Amino acid sequence: MRGLLRGRLGTAAGFALxxxxxxxxxxxxxxxxxxxxxxxxxxxxxVAVGIGLAWGRGGMxxxxxxxFFGLGAYVMAMHMKLADASLFGGSGVPDxxxxxxxxxxxxxxxxxxxxxxxLLAVVLIPGLVALVLGLAIFKRRxxxxxxxxxxxxxxxxxxxxxxGQQATTGGSNGLSGFRSFFGFDLKDPNNKVMLYLIAAVVLxxxxxxxRQLMHSRFGELLVAVRDxxxxxxxLGYDPATIKTVTYVVAAVLAGIAGALFVPLVGIIxxxxxxxxxxxxxxxxxxxxxxxxxxxxxxxxxxVAAAQSALSSTFPSFWVYFQGLLFVLVIGxxxxxxxSLPALLGRRRRLRTAASTPAVPAxxxxxxxxxxxxxxxxxxxxxxxxx
Amino acid sequence: xxxxVNKRAFLPLAAAAMATALAGCxxxxxxxASAGSTASTGTSCVDTSGSSIKVGFINSLxxxxxxxxxxxxxxxxxxxxxxxxxxxxxxxxxxxxxEDGASEPTKFAERAGKLIQQDCTAAVFGGWxxxxxxxxxxxxxxxxxxxxxxxxxxxxxxxxxxxxxxxxTNQQIIPALDYLAEQGTKSLFLVGSDxxxxxxxxxxxxxxxAAKGIEILGEEYTPLGSTEFSTIVNKVRDSKADAVxxxxxxxxxxxxxxxxxxxxxxxxxxxxxxxxxxxxxxxxVGLDNVEGQLTAWDYYQTLDTPxxxxxxxxxxxxxxxxxxxxxxxxxxxxxxxxxxxxVEKAGSFDVDKVQTxxxxxxxxxxxxxxxxxxxxxxxxxxxxxxKINSEGLIDTVWSSPEAVEPDPFLATYDWAKDLAK
Numbered sequence: 055m056r057g058l059l060r061g062r063l064g065t066a067a068g069f070a071l072x073x074x075x076x077x078x079x080x081x082x083x084x085x086x087x088x089x090x091x092x093x094x095x096x097x098x099x100x101v102a103v104g105i106g107l108a109w110g111r112g113g114m115x116x117x118x119x120x121x122f123f124g125l126g127a128y129v130m131a132m133h134m135k136l137a138d139a140s141l142f143g144g145s146g147v148p149d150x151x152x153x154x155x156x157x158x159x160x161x162x163x164x165x166x167x168x169x170x171x172x173l174l175a176v177v178l179i180p181g182l183v184a185l186v187l188g189l190a191i192f193k194r195r196x197x198x199x200x201x202x203x204x205x206x207x208x209x210x211x212x213x214x215x216x217x218g219q220q221a222t223t224g225g226s227n228g229l230s231g232f233r234s235f236f237g238f239d240l241k242d243p244n245n246k247v248m249l250y251l252i253a254a255v256v257l258x259x260x261x262x263x264x265r266q267l268m269h270s271r272f273g274e275l276l277v278a279v280r281d282x283x284x285x286x287x288x289l290g291y292d293p294a295t296i297k298t299v300t301y302v303v304a305a306v307l308a309g310i311a312g313a314l315f316v317p318l319v320g321i322i323x324x325x326x327x328x329x330x331x332x333x334x335x336x337x338x339x340x341x342x343x344x345x346x347x348x349x350x351x352x353x354x355x356x357v358a359a360a361q362s363a364l365s366s367t368f369p370s371f372w373v374y375f376q377g378l379l380f381v382l383v384i385g386x387x388x389x390x391x392x393s394l395p396a397l398l399g400r401r402r403r404l405r406t407a408a409s410t411p412a413v414p415a416x417x418x419x420x421x422x423x424x425x426x427x428x429x430x431x432x433x434x435x436x437x438x439x440x
Numbered sequence: 441x442x443x444x445v446n447k448r449a450f451l452p453l454a455a456a457a458m459a460t461a462l463a464g465c466x467x468x469x470x471x472x473a474s475a476g477s478t479a480s481t482g483t484s485c486v487d488t489s490g491s492s493i494k495v496g497f498i499n500s501l502x503x504x505x506x507x508x509x510x511x512x513x514x515x516x517x518x519x520x521x522x523x524x525x526x527x528x529x530x531x532x533x534x535x536x537x538x539e540d541g542a543s544e545p546t547k548f549a550e551r552a553g554k555l556i557q558q559d560c561t562a563a564v565f566g567g568w569x570x571x572x573x574x575x576x577x578x579x580x581x582x583x584x585x586x587x588x589x590x591x592x593x594x595x596x597x598x599x600x601x602x603x604x605x606x607x608x609t610n611q612q613i614i615p616a617l618d619y620l621a622e623q624g625t626k627s628l629f630l631v632g633s634d635x636x637x638x639x640x641x642x643x644x645x646x647x648x649x650a651a652k653g654i655e656i657l658g659e660e661y662t663p664l665g666s667t668e669f670s671t672i673v674n675k676v677r678d679s680k681a682d683a684v685x686x687x688x689x690x691x692x693x694x695x696x697x698x699x700x701x702x703x704x705x706x707x708x709x710x711x712x713x714x715x716x717x718x719x720x721x722x723x724x725v726g727l728d729n730v731e732g733q734l735t736a737w738d739y740y741q742t743l744d745t746p747x748x749x750x751x752x753x754x755x756x757x758x759x760x761x762x763x764x765x766x767x768x769x770x771x772x773x774x775x776x777x778x779x780x781x782x783v784e785k786a787g788s789f790d791v792d793k794v795q796t797x798x799x800x801x802x803x804x805x806x807x808x809x810x811x812x813x814x815x816x817x818x819x820x821x822x823x824x825x826x827k828i829n830s831e832g833l834i835d836t837v838w839s840s841p842e843a844v845e846p847d848p849f850l851a852t853y854d855w856a857k858d859l860a861k
Contacts, residue, residue, distance in 0.1 A: 087557040091550065153596045154640065214663060217634060226635040226664070227571045228545060231578040241582050242467045321575045323545045366551070369501035369540035 065265065068348075069258070076254040086243045093250035093318045095358040096257045100311035102339045102354035103260045104304030109336070110344030111268060112300045113280030114197075118205030119308045119335050121212045122180035124327030126309030128216075129179060130316045131229035132163055133172035138233050140167075149231070155221030163222070169236055180309030181302050188298035195294070197283070206329055213328030228323025235317040246318075253314045257351070260307050265347055267303070276300055308335075337376060341383050343392025353390060484584070485560040488789050493532040495520070495776075496539065496555035498566035498576075503543025504665070504690070508768070509568045511720050512590060513538065514759055515769035516565050519776035522754065529780045530789070537561055545575035552576045556585045562789045563588065563779050565772065570594060570636045577602060584791055588779060590772035592715070592737070594640035595848040596859075598816040600795055605775040605810075606768060607738050607821050608848040613641050615823035616713050616736035617648050619838050620683055627655040629681040631672060631688060631696065634661040638687035641715070643859060644850070645685060651855030657681045662688070667695035676710075677703050684712040693717060697729035707732035713825075718766035722832040730828050737767040738821040739807040740834040748806035764833070765806075774805040778812060778819070808843060818846030 080092060101119055108114045135148040136159070143149070147159055165171045187208075191201060217226045224230075238245045267273050278286045279293045286293050316322050325331070335354070342353015357376070365372040383390055387397070486494070497516050499509040520534045528534060537559045539551040548567065555561045556579065563586040567573045573589055580587045580601040592607040620628070630645060632638025642659055649656050657679040660672045673696070676684060688696055693714070700712070713734045719741050722730060741752055741764055751773060755765050778801060783789055786797035799814020810819045820843040826834035850856035 085558075087553055090553070094550070154636065217663070220636060220639050225639070226569075227574040230545075230549070230575050233578075237468050239467050244467070319546055319549060320578055321546055321549050323571055323575070325544050325571070326546050362550070365502070365542060366539050369542070370506070373502060 069262070072261075073258060076258065077251060080254075081247055081250065086246050089250045090246055090318060091359075091362060092355075093253045094315065095355045095362075096250075096253040097311040097315040097318065098335065098338065098358050099351045099354040100253075100257050100260050100314070101308045101335050102342070102350035103257070103264050104307035105335060105339045106344055106346070106350035107264055107267060107276075108300050108304040109339065110346070110350065111273065111280065112276050112297055114297060114301060115199075115202040115336075116205055116301070116304060117202045117329075117336065118207075118209035118212075118332050119304065120209045120327040120329070120332035121205075122184060122305040122308035123312040123315070123331070123335075124212060124216070124322070124324075125180045125183060125312065126176045127312030127316050127322040127326070128223065128229070129166060129172060129175045129309075130313035131232070131322045132166040133169065134232045134235060134316065135229055136163065136167045137169075137236070138231075141234055141237075148229075150224050150227070150229075151221065154225070160222050176309055176313040177306055180305040180312075184302045184305030185298065188301040189294070192294035192297045192301075206332065209327065209332045210329050213324040216324040216327070224323070226324055228321055228326070229316075230321035230323070232317065232320055240317065240320075249314070249318050253318060256310060256314060260310075261347065261351060263303075267300075268347060272296070272299075337380050339390075341379060341390055343390030345389060346392040349390050349392035352392075484791065485557070486562045486789060487560060488532075488562075491532060492535040493529060493789060494535045494537055494559055494561045495779075496537050496552075496559060496561035496564035496566075498539045498541050498548065498551055498555060498564055500543040500568065500572075501538075501540040503541075505541075505543040505568055507724075508690075508720065509541070509543075509566070511766065511769050512566065512568065512772045514763075515755065515765070515773045516776060518755055518758055519773045521758075523776065523780055529783050530787070541566070541572055543569075545569075545571040548572040549575040549579050552579045552587070553583070556580070556583045562586075562783075563794075565590070565775055565779075567591070568768070573597075573602070586779070586791055586794065588772075588775035590775050591768045592771075594637045595850065596640065598818070598848050600817065601791075602817060603775065603778065603798070603812070604816075604818045604846070604848070605771045605778065607823070608818055608846050609641065609644055610847045610850060610853070611738060611821045611823050611844050612715060612736050613644055614648065614850075614853070615840055615844070616685075616715065616734075616825060617645065617652075617654075619736075619825045620713065621652055621654065622838075625654065625682040627657050627679075627681045627683075629657050629676050629679050629684045630659040631676070631684060631686050632659075632661050633664045633666075633687065633689040633692055635664060635689070637689075641687050642685075644856065647855050647859055662692060664689060664692070666692050669696045669699045672696075673699045673703050673705070676700070677705055681710065684710060686712050686714040687716065688714075689716050691724075693721065693725045694729075697725055697733075701729055707734075717828075718768070719764040719833060720766045720769075722828060722834075727828075727830075727832045731830060733828050734837075735826045735828065735834055736823070737826065737834075738823055739767045739770040740824065740826050740836055741765045742833050742835055743806065745806060745808060747804050747808075751806040770806050774803060774807075774810060774819075777803045777805070778810070782812070810843065813846050816846055816848055818848055820845055 081089060084092065101123055105116055105119060108116045136146065139148045140146045147157060151157060151159065166175065191204065196204065216223045219225060233240055235245065235249070275286065275291060275296050279296050283293045338354030338357035339350040341357060342351070343349025361372060387393060497513060499513040500506050501510055501513065520536050523529060524533050537555060539555055541548040541551060552564060555564050565588045567576060567587065567589050568591050570593055573593065576587060577599055581599060585601060587602045588605060589602055590605050592612050595609040628649065630642045632642060638661065646656060658675055660675065711734050713736055715736050717725060717730065717735055718737060751770070752765055756763060781801045781803055782794045782798050785801055786793040798812050798817065801812045803810055808822050810821060812819050822843045823840045824836045825838040827837045829835050850859060
């Protein structure tokens with residue numbers, strides 16, 4: 055049974071189950087408001103899939119995913135503002151620009167009038183930014199804490215930049231008040247369900263993409279780069295290329311998630327793209343289990359849902375609880391909750407090993423088990439390493 | 441190495457999934473003219489059958505704004521208890537559902553949606569920052585629900601789904617400028633936090649100054665929460681302006697006033713007029729840093745009206761003698777009573793009936809009699825300039841002779857013609 059679940063049949067079955075739950079059961083049982091909330095959580099889950107790849111598999115602590123999330127979101131928001139302005143105002147100038155700005159649409163907004171350009175830009179802009187950054191950072195062999203600090207500084211700078219541009223990005227108010235989405239009326243509950251379904255489909259697609267990557271030669275190399283970058287280099291691969299590609303994939307996923315977040319939630323502001331949301335993206339991933347396929351997804355949805363449910367009842371308590379959970383998981387269960395079965399399994403094996411001759415080192419590969427942190431590898435027996 | 445083959449299983453699934461998503465499509469906007477006015481998502485779910493009626497409070501009880509917004513929450517709570525003790529609204533007791541906006545605009549939008557769609561509240565009260573209001577506005581418009589917003593703001597807005605019970609610019613900023621002009625101020629220096637309220641306020645001040653021959657000697661912004669003011673304070677000192685107009689928010693005021701004092705500037709030589717420092721903020725900024733400085737609001741705890749004496753006494757009795765009352769708290773307290781009066785005039789909790797009944801509704805508020813203007817959903821208010829006294833309270837030094845009609849778009853001011861197109 056266990057073997058079956060881990061096999062390709064199990065994957066297909068799990069995927070089918072997820073599809074049925076997300077696309078069939080949820081829309082049937084949840085009211086439109088809760089479905090919208092779930093859609094928002096799914097957006098966070100799409101970001102989490104990317105972080106799982108970059109951080110869990112690639113060892114890159116991406117503390118600045120808010121930037122790519124924000125790029126995708128602002129691109130979509132700009133298009134929706136322009137589309138609303140020509141649909142409803144007739145003037146083609148978004149409302150806030152005439153209130154706070156010159157009343158003219160700046161040139162760099164114009165391309166986003168086109169739906170096709172917008173959809174391309176949602177993918178290309180975060181991707182290109184990540185490509186340039188990735189090449190600049192990884193080719194210079196910047197890694198570890200330095201990479202984390204750099205990416206976080208980027209998120210802070212991005213938020214400050216947006217706040218300063220009151221007339222063209224809406225400043226601290228951000229962009230909100232959307233009425234249509236590619237011609238669909240956002241007030242119509244059917245369209246809200248459609249938005250949710252799109253988010254669910256994109257999440258399923260990104261999980262499939264992540265699985266393909268994880269189980270390919272590329273995925274093996276990525277884990278190798280995380281654990282022993284120097285050895286990979288001596289084997290003739292360029293770790294910078296491998297890391298950059300992963301970073302770009304994570305950025306594109308975050309960008310798409312941002313673009314879906316805007317019509318679902320109805321607002322994007324600098325408060326959704328700065329340092330704090332960037333860290334919040336990580337928390338769910340860490341708690342769920344960053345190196346696994348589904349850990350980040352379930353962690354992101356779980357943490358967001360718990361926050362939504364608990365923060366109204368215990369407004370100030372929630373923040374402490376979330377922090378405590380994060381500290382406990384990082385401190386005592388670096389593989390996240392997904393590593394719990396594997397941890398228990400290892401204890402059982404150790405007990406058996408004590409009574410019977412040692413198990414051979416050819417450990418069955420368990421995609422769900424989180425490999426320990428590289429730093430901790432040093433103190434672990436060789437057998438536990440991968 | 442095992443290469444997965446789940447691509448084969450996956451492709452049909454993806455196709456099926458996409459088909460499902462697209463099958464869910466609803467109405468498209470064919471005719472923009474009618475789409476703009478089409479009714480919202482179904483009918484309201486407010487339950488008016490029982491002996492109680494639900495209302496929603498939405499304030500930041502966590503995050504950076506919690507320190508300010510929790511005072512508004514307290515004051516709303518007091519108003520709800522008073523109304524319940526005196527028989528409720530249309531004979532129904534108020535049942536409060538409170539939500540935390542967590543100082544994040546997105547959270548405000550989400551929680552507002554919950555209060556309307558899931559909790560089915562008859563009206564919602566709260567919000568503080570402009571960004572929280574801007575985030576909630578489309579939610580209230582899309583669901584055709586009511587929000588009562590209790591804080592002074594930058595104007596240039598009017599929604600039939602929002603009642604603004606705080607001051608708009610012609611009830612706070614312009615009277616402050618009138619007062620300064622009356623005092624013979626010939627030059628001003630503008631200092632503000634970098635967000636929509638200070639930027640809009642300063643745009644208005646620039647236009648006013650240009651029309652009335654006041655010289656603006658500098659306009660400086662710092663990021664929200666910034667505490668580095670030595671450069672700005674030196675610029676202010678070197679400018680030798682007659683007065684400073686301060687639209688800084690929150691913690692920045694502490695650093696600004698401390699450094700202002702340390703370079704030898706003082707209230708009697710170069711007064712600072714602040715529009716974001718009320719009784720509640722004075723201890724935080726430090727009384728010795730701001731004593732004698734000016735503020736512009738429509739309400740002070742020291743006001744000598746019967747309604748205010750009752751309000752202050754009731755507030756202190758409930759929350760402690762050391763607590764103070766401020767302008768946004770008074771506006772929030774007033775907003776709940778105004779809604780009660782509107783509902784009673786309409787004889788119904790229905791949003792459209794309340795909207796129709798709103799025009800001309802009055803309430804004897806702690807700040808004086810206020811009247812709802814049904815055209816722009818703002819209320820009349822009495823602007824007052826105050827001076828921070830040695831106890832940390834604010835004494836009125838100038839008061840508008842009568843309540844001022846709200847004019848959020850400054851349509852009645854010739855010099856403001858080009859501000860809002």
